[in-house]
Amino acid sequence: MTDKPVMIITGTRKGIGKYLAEYYANKEFQVIGCSRGDVDFELDNYQHFCLDVSDEDLVKNMFSDVRREYGRLDILINNAGIASMNHSFLTPIDTARKILDTNVIGTFIFSRESSKLMKKNQFGRIINFSTFAVPFKLEGEAIYAASKAAIITLTEILAREYTDFGITVNAVAPPAVQTDLIRGVPKEKMQNLLQRQAIHRYGNPEEVCNVIDFFVKPESKMVTGQIVYLGGV
Amino acid sequence: MSKNERIKQVIINSISDVNLNLPKENQLGASTDTVLFGRDGKLDSLELVNLIVSVEQNIEDEFHINVAIADDRALSQKYSPFRTIGSLVDYIDILLKEKLND
Numbered sequence: 166m167t168d169k170p171v172m173i174i175t176g177t178r179k180g181i182g183k184y185l186a187e188y189y190a191n192k193e194f195q196v197i198g199c200s201r202g203d204v205d206f207e208l209d210n211y212q213h214f215c216l217d218v219s220d221e222d223l224v225k226n227m228f229s230d231v232r233r234e235y236g237r238l239d240i241l242i243n244n245a246g247i248a249s250m251n252h253s254f255l256t257p258i259d260t261a262r263k264i265l266d267t268n269v270i271g272t273f274i275f276s277r278e279s280s281k282l283m284k285k286n287q288f289g290r291i292i293n294f295s296t297f298a299v300p301f302k303l304e305g306e307a308i309y310a311a312s313k314a315a316i317i318t319l320t321e322i323l324a325r326e327y328t329d330f331g332i333t334v335n336a337v338a339p340p341a342v343q344t345d346l347i348r349g350v351p352k353e354k355m356q357n358l359l360q361r362q363a364i365h366r367y368g369n370p371e372e373v374c375n376v377i378d379f380f381v382k383p384e385s386k387m388v389t390g391q392i393v394y395l396g397g398v
Numbered sequence: 399m400s401k402n403e404r405i406k407q408v409i410i411n412s413i414s415d416v417n418l419n420l421p422k423e424n425q426l427g428a429s430t431d432t433v434l435f436g437r438d439g440k441l442d443s444l445e446l447v448n449l450i451v452s453v454e455q456n457i458e459d460e461f462h463i464n465v466a467i468a469d470d471r472a473l474s475q476k477y478s479p480f481r482t483i484g485s486l487v488d489y490i491d492i493l494l495k496e497k498l499n500d
Binding site: 225232329 | 444448451454455458464
């Protein structure tokens with residue numbers, strides 16, 4: 166058991182997830198992270214689970230461990246996500262299923278299991294990840310953007326389902342951030358995308374974190390079912 | 399204590415937790431015939447959700463087995479396993495047997 170706020174972050178092996186794990190562990194949150202592979206860092210206040218976020222049995226076992234070890238959960242950040250940037254003609258069904266499993270089913274399972282723990286204390290914060298690719302309707306990202314559109318609907322509906330338990334559900338939609346997710350996208354295409362934003366530059370993890378900090382604050386208890394787009398989308 | 403008695407005790411413990419948040423006239427009893435949900439039931443759907451989550455967690459603590467009580471089969475049965483304490487005991491007994499045989 167711990168007096169620190171307990172937070173689960175999915176997809177902490179690299180990118181924004183890794184940044185968030187380090188940021189909140191250093192702020193004296195007890196952070197529980199997960200990813201398919203092991204992480205290459207060690208932190209105080211950090212525990213790691215290796216699992217696929219869409220594997221219900223493994224996820225439920227993880228939540229059993231969290232309940233036994235910490236007795237509660239305050240915050241969930243559904244960061245884990247995968248993408249495959251390709252024309253639909255060139256997108257195999259296996260790839261499409263993997264994207265939907267990780268991005269949609271993973272977010273759903275973690276939200277459901279988290280809220281069961283959070284409701285005991287009548288307090289919880291769930292933060293999901295959507296993307297600027299949804300309103301931009303980007304060609305070549307049909308399945309990825311569709312999965313993230315589903316996240317918007319999940320966020321809006323779960324916000325209503327969980328409100329009686331004192332749990333808020335919100336989403337942050339980062340602009341293009343230079344991580345592995347966009348590694349395969351041509352530079353020229355990225356520049357064109359940046360021009361469509363009000364602020365014509367890449368975002369960074371600190372700016373994403375700032376929005377999450379706002380959602381997490383106890384004073385944000387009236388903020389739920391909201392999607393915050395960064396970069397002026 | 400037999401397995402069925404242990405399951406019933408788990409459910410009764412969960413009912414005690416749920417009763418804490420119910421007005422006295424809606425609080426549930428502890429007999430096998432106590433109606434949980436449906437006609438003559440006193441729980442609304444949200445209170446049933448609370449009860450199911452509590453039972454799942456208490457079953458896990460008691461038997462060290464993860465079960466999803468509200469699975470597709472439970473929701474599609476002609477006679478709901480959530481009707482009475484007795485029917486819920488029977489349903490959880492089946493789920494536990496299946497898990498142990500996995």
